[in-house]
Amino acid sequence: MKINSRGHLEIGGIDVLDLVKDFGTPLWVIDEQGFRQNCRSFKEAFQKMGDALVVYASKALSNTSICRMAAQEGLGLDVVSGGELYTALQAGFPVEKIYFHGNNKSPAEIAMALEAGIGRMVVDNFYELKLLSQICQAKDYTQDILLRITPGVEAHTHEFIKTGQIDSKFGFTLPDGQALKAVQAALDTPGVNLVGLHCHIGSQVFDMGSFRHAGSLMMDFMGEVKQHTGHEFSELDLGGGFGIFYCYGDEPADPVSWAEAVMPTVQEKARELNIPVPRVIVEPGRAICGPAGITLYTIGSSKEIPGIRKYVAIDGGMTDNIRPALYEACYTAIVANKADQDSEEVVSIAGKCCESGDMLIRDVNLPRVAAGDVLAVFATGAYGYTMSSNYNRLPRPAMVLVNEGAADLILRRETYEDILRNDIIPARLKK
Ligand code: LLP
DSSP states (O other), rough: EEEEETSSSEEEEEEEHHHHHHHHHSSSEEEEHHHHHHHHHHHHHHTTTTHHHEEEEEEOOOHHHHHHEEEEEEEEHOOSSSHHHHHHHHHOOOOOOOOOOOOOOHHHHHHHHHHHHSSSSEOOOOHHHHHHHHHHHHOOOEEEEEEEEOOOOOOOOOOOBBBBSSOOSSEESSTTSSSHHHHHHHHTTEEEEEEEOOOBBBBBBOHHHHHHHHHHHHHHHHHHHHHHHHOOEEEEEEEOOOOOOOSTTTOOOOOHHHHHHHHHHHHHHHHHOOOOOOEEEOOOHHHHHSSTEEEEEEEEEEEEETTTTTEESOOOOTTTTTHHHHHHOOOOOOGGGGGTTTTOOOEEEEEESOOOOOOOEEEEEEEEOTTTOOOOOOSSSSSSSSGGGGGGGOOEEEEEEETTTEEEEEEOOOOOOHHHHHOOHHHHHHO
């Protein structure tokens, strides 16, 4: 990204004003090289230090083009629903590298995954273990599985996005012995082959010590399993959660420091406990697609309350980015057509939804703005589109992939017909 000679923001070699002209706003823009480079950075960092697989968490951003890029970069894929799995399959993603997560997979989703021959089911609870076993037995099939363990690690992140602590809806709890019971149950369960363990401590985590701690606890647990059952694992999946820069105060590490925090810990622990060094799997989502994305909006109305605040409204909001409303997430933005101008005022960016909480950014320094200006919000590649909605019956924006001066539509803008597509008027209302 840069500011070009016209004083406009440029991404993927294209003036964003040209993108706005061609595709309209709101517009999600993904920088292909940024996305691919992030895939490579994680892959190189981990594979340099031992046997590792980087699995892209598609919940952060999923569509068929995105899955294709992740596949081309040699990553695995984390899916958490039939919809994400279907997307991956339609994109031709190598099935053996698909990891299926989720705390309440339906029988239909499990059957679909087995039918496709996916690599790993990450079993979350006893109910799922039983269900999976029944379906596998009926098909005379054996599925490789990991068990999701809740190690009891507190990650320093927002309450709603931390998952490794004890009081969590996910996984088998480690400290109270449930995890060991789950391993024993899995070993006794026909139709499944227990190859590894999984944990995920939270999202937007900056503290590499939390990852190291989780890795160390999981290895200790593998040692404990060996002692109690003699079973050895070949995979340890340490989940995702690698934090990125959104706002001042966010200090992300680089992928190398993540690899350096966990790979030697796993290797040393294996030696110490006399168990095989498992293949390490990591599942970054946000860190791959987040920084590669920006959102473009057109500025419309403003409202100034003297001495209090100036609201500037854009043509999108919580429907294309729920994160500020849901997590008090913070973003930075610039006026893309005034990118070379100094800031002159502090304003708050409001969405257009009928909801007071629909505020995208509180207090951002911008040049003086006018209706028709284009606002570019940074680091919106993750969890914007995938958590989007049609609240107020707003059609979802389009998404374009930019690269070396080319822009390709990878997600069509929704139309009003799309909004009505599933509506049905029963005959008695037609009278
Ligand atoms: N693996 C597992 C098992 C996960 O549960 C998650 C995220 C990831 C990987 C990827 O985490 P990431 O690297 O993207 O942080 N909607 C929230 C984030 C929820 C994350 C849920 N699980 C947000 O917008 O911040």
